[in-house]
Amino acid sequence: MSVRTRTLPADMDFKADLARRQRRGRLWQAFFFMSIGVGILALVALLGSVIDEVIGYRAVAYQVDPLTLTGGRPLEDLSDDELLAVLNDNMTLARQRVMIRDRVLNTQVTGVTLTQTPMRQLLAGKAFPEATADRLLPELTQDEISQILALNLGRDGILDLINDEIVGVEVLQSWTLSESLFQRGAIEATVAEKYPGARLEFGSWLTLDFLTRPMSSTPAQAGIRTALLGTLWLMVITIAVAFPIGVGAAIYLEEYAGDTRLNRIVETNIRNLAGVPSIIYGLLGLAVFVRALSDITGGRSVLAAGLTMALLVLPVIIINAQEAIRAVPSSLREASYGLGATQWQTIWNTVLPAAMPGILTGTILASSRAIGETAPLIVVGASTLIFLDPTGPTSMFTALPIQIYDWTKRPDPQFRDIAAATIVVLLAILLSLNAFAIILRQRFKKKLQG
Amino acid sequence: MSANGSSAYAIEIKNLTVYYGSKLAVEGVSMPIYSRKITAFIGPSGCGKSTVLRSINRMNDLIPSARVEGEIYYRGQNLYGQQVDPVEVRRRIGMVFQKPNPFPKSIYENVAYGPRLLGVRKKSQLDDIVETSLKQAALWDEVKTDLKKSGLALSGGQQQRLCIARALAVEPEVILMDEPASALDPISTHSIEELMKSLVRNYTIIIVTHNMQQAQRVSDYTAFFSIRKSEDTYAEKRWGVLVEYDTTEAIFQRPKMQETEDYIGGRFG
Numbered sequence: 001m002s003v004r005t006r007t008l009p010a011d012m013d014f015k016a017d018l019a020r021r022q023r024r025g026r027l028w029q030a031f032f033f034m035s036i037g038v039g040i041l042a043l044v045a046l047l048g049s050v051i052d053e054v055i056g057y058r059a060v061a062y063q064v065d066p067l068t069l070t071g072g073r074p075l076e077d078l079s080d081d082e083l084l085a086v087l088n089d090n091m092t093l094a095r096q097r098v099m100i101r102d103r104v105l106n107t108q109v110t111g112v113t114l115t116q117t118p119m120r121q122l123l124a125g126k127a128f129p130e131a132t133a134d135r136l137l138p139e140l141t142q143d144e145i146s147q148i149l150a151l152n153l154g155r156d157g158i159l160d161l162i163n164d165e166i167v168g169v170e171v172l173q174s175w176t177l178s179e180s181l182f183q184r185g186a187i188e189a190t191v192a193e194k195y196p197g198a199r200l201e202f203g204s205w206l207t208l209d210f211l212t213r214p215m216s217s218t219p220a221q222a223g224i225r226t227a228l229l230g231t232l233w234l235m236v237i238t239i240a241v242a243f244p245i246g247v248g249a250a251i252y253l254e255e256y257a258g259d260t261r262l263n264r265i266v267e268t269n270i271r272n273l274a275g276v277p278s279i280i281y282g283l284l285g286l287a288v289f290v291r292a293l294s295d296i297t298g299g300r301s302v303l304a305a306g307l308t309m310a311l312l313v314l315p316v317i318i319i320n321a322q323e324a325i326r327a328v329p330s331s332l333r334e335a336s337y338g339l340g341a342t343q344w345q346t347i348w349n350t351v352l353p354a355a356m357p358g359i360l361t362g363t364i365l366a367s368s369r370a371i372g373e374t375a376p377l378i379v380v381g382a383s384t385l386i387f388l389d390p391t392g393p394t395s396m397f398t399a400l401p402i403q404i405y406d407w408t409k410r411p412d413p414q415f416r417d418i419a420a421a422t423i424v425v426l427l428a429i430l431l432s433l434n435a436f437a438i439i440l441r442q443r444f445k446k447k448l449q450g
Numbered sequence: 451m452s453a454n455g456s457s458a459y460a461i462e463i464k465n466l467t468v469y470y471g472s473k474l475a476v477e478g479v480s481m482p483i484y485s486r487k488i489t490a491f492i493g494p495s496g497c498g499k500s501t502v503l504r505s506i507n508r509m510n511d512l513i514p515s516a517r518v519e520g521e522i523y524y525r526g527q528n529l530y531g532q533q534v535d536p537v538e539v540r541r542r543i544g545m546v547f548q549k550p551n552p553f554p555k556s557i558y559e560n561v562a563y564g565p566r567l568l569g570v571r572k573k574s575q576l577d578d579i580v581e582t583s584l585k586q587a588a589l590w591d592e593v594k595t596d597l598k599k600s601g602l603a604l605s606g607g608q609q610q611r612l613c614i615a616r617a618l619a620v621e622p623e624v625i626l627m628d629e630p631a632s633a634l635d636p637i638s639t640h641s642i643e644e645l646m647k648s649l650v651r652n653y654t655i656i657i658v659t660h661n662m663q664q665a666q667r668v669s670d671y672t673a674f675f676s677i678r679k680s681e682d683t684y685a686e687k688r689w690g691v692l693v694e695y696d697t698t699e700a701i702f703q704r705p706k707m708q709e710t711e712d713y714i715g716g717r718f719g
Contacts, residue, residue: 258514331551335613337512339564339620340541349563354554 053420054205056180059191061198063168083158084146090166096145097137102387104152127151164221171220172198174417206421214387219414224422229389230302230397231371237306238370243363246317254325255347274315281312282379290380298394300381308380313366320362324355357444364437368430374401400426460485460624460654466520468501475501476690481673488646488655490665493675498690499658503626507543508536544622548629550609552601557593560601560612564620579619587615588645607638627657643668662714672701674710
């Protein structure tokens with residue numbers, strides 16, 4: 001070994017240089033800290049602006065004062081027959097027929113079915129006067145229809161019906177939370193001046209009622225039940241289709257496929273598909289599931305949309321499942337093979353259980369992406385104004401993001417308030433899904449490590 | 451039974467050559483493995499002793515690029531014959547790995563894994579197999595009260611004995627051990643060695659080890675592998691060969707080859 005000669009410059013001042021190096025590090029650290037700060041600020045601003053819309057003062061008035069309907073007596077004090085009389089006096093025959101569909105049947109039936117089926121079949125399983133059994137809906141009198149309503153809805157149902165359809169609560173104007181907190185006086189003055197007779201209520205648009213009411217064209221009476229159910233249906237179909245196919249593809253790619261040029265091309269393409277804009281999947285879904293396969297999917301149905309969503313999340317599920325399968329230590333595979341397991345036995349008994357936490361997490365995260373997707377749903381034709389719950393895969397449907405999208409572009413500012421309330425619901429669902437993913441992962445981890 | 455007509459042989463390796471891709475890993479190994487004896491494979495890193503071991507139960511088939519030439523006879527049948535299914539080979543010739551690798555399942559499920567693969571479903575039968583195997587692996591007394599506990603919750607030495615019990619549960623005739631004690635402390639190592647000595651009454655054991663004292667302590671026969679090099683134009687090529695194979699006593703007391711003597715004397719390389 002030769003003695004090392006000096007190679008660093010002799011005049012180098014290490015101490016001065018050290019301070020400079022440390023300073024540079026601190027500068028970067030400050031920059032990274034700021035990045036986090038900007039992210040948190042953006043999140044707070046988002047939540048703040050949403051909640052600002054949801055809660056606040058509202059000027060509320062009846063469209064029709066209930067006392068004028070009954071000659072001064074409260075609705076609750078009327079007898080059953082008097083209630084039906086109010087109903088018959090104030091509601092058109094056509095509207096009552098619609099009520100049969102929306103409140104008694106509560107399913108999606110075509111106009112033809114509704115008008116050309118005798119009551120016996122149309123109302124199978126429901127109550128109806130014997131005299132109407134063989135007649136069609138257009139042939140019934142107002143009295144007969146209101147009787148059918150009373151038989152099926154009961155007194156409370158009729159009261160709700162009168163309140164919703166005839167009395168009608170109307171929100172004349174609403175204010176944001178910040179306005180309500182800081183400009184209370186001005187709000188009260190406005191109400192007194194512009195809306196004499198209206199009540200000023202402090203409240204939230206997001207109530208239990210809002211979650212359970214069906215759609216309506218008046219914001220104060222609109223609810224998101226149909227959209228919630230639509231989203232639920234969509235999720236179930238999406239996961240039911242995408243999970244088995246995605247995991248299956250991942251197993252094939254990781255465990256069976258050799259390292260051939262073709263397989264590498266397939267894998268690269270799956271990765272690229274994960275980045276394809278969602279509207280393009282929507283167009284694909286429109287062409288394939290809505291148009292070409294309309295006999296099976298029923299056209300613009302929740303099934304067609306669910307299949308489209310399944311295509312959308314499939315690449316993400318495949319990639320996540322592949323990563324999870326790849327992360328299973330090869331020592332476990334060897335242990336299984338070493339005991340005389342076949343390839344399938346090794347995959348089923350060892351690889352999949354060990355990869356499951358990762359696969360499930362990936363699937364849940366992918367489906368939470370699907371929940372928020374709007375563009376493909378618009379393209380495959382989700383309805384925006386739909387009063388009836390989806391009852392099966394071929395039902396028409398709406399979904400939460402569609403409602404938000406539709407409501408935010410309406411001119412009436414109150415629609416923006418209920419859109420904000422819907423956003424809160426959607427965010428809550430997303431957060432709980434993600435929390436569920438975390439819990440699931442921890443559970444599995446604990447179980448695996450004992 | 452075997453081609454040589456000697457029933458003392460459990461396995462006969464004939465002119466075994468293994469490639470990984472185009473790279474030669476080990477060349478021209480021929481040796482018999484004596485039945486119900488412990489045979490140790492020793493040699494420096496990269497000499498191909500693990501490769502030979504993993505060829506015996508066709509574990510190398512799991513590596514797509516691996517290519518095996520030559521024959522390995524087990525009960526007179528070439529394990530690399532056309533009609534032989536590696537799955538069956540691995541059931542008959544069990545394996546214990548360098549790092550303890552219990553499944554992330556309960557102790558019971560770890561041992562029952564193999565029998566379940568073979569189609570044993572009856573609970574009473576499985577209970578029986580689990581108890582027998584754990585007793586054979588000298589682990590029963592330590593775990594019999596909590597068989598539901600995860601195999602990963604055991605200590606390293608216990609885990610390795612669990613892996614041995616797991617291998618025994620499918621009733622192999624030969625057990626291959628790839629440095630089974632190298633990740634363990636001296637006390638656990640001792641218990642594994644004692645276990646091997648008790649198992650050899652019923653099983654043929656082949657062990658790869660870097661620890662020459664261990665080879666001396668436990669084995670009846672020792673095979674010394676070493677490395678051959680060739681200066682290629684572009685890169686140095688290295689592959690393993692079998693240098694000497696004899697009783698353990700002969701290898702350590704009076705080796706025939708200078709290379710063996712250098713290695714066991716610590717004058718290697």
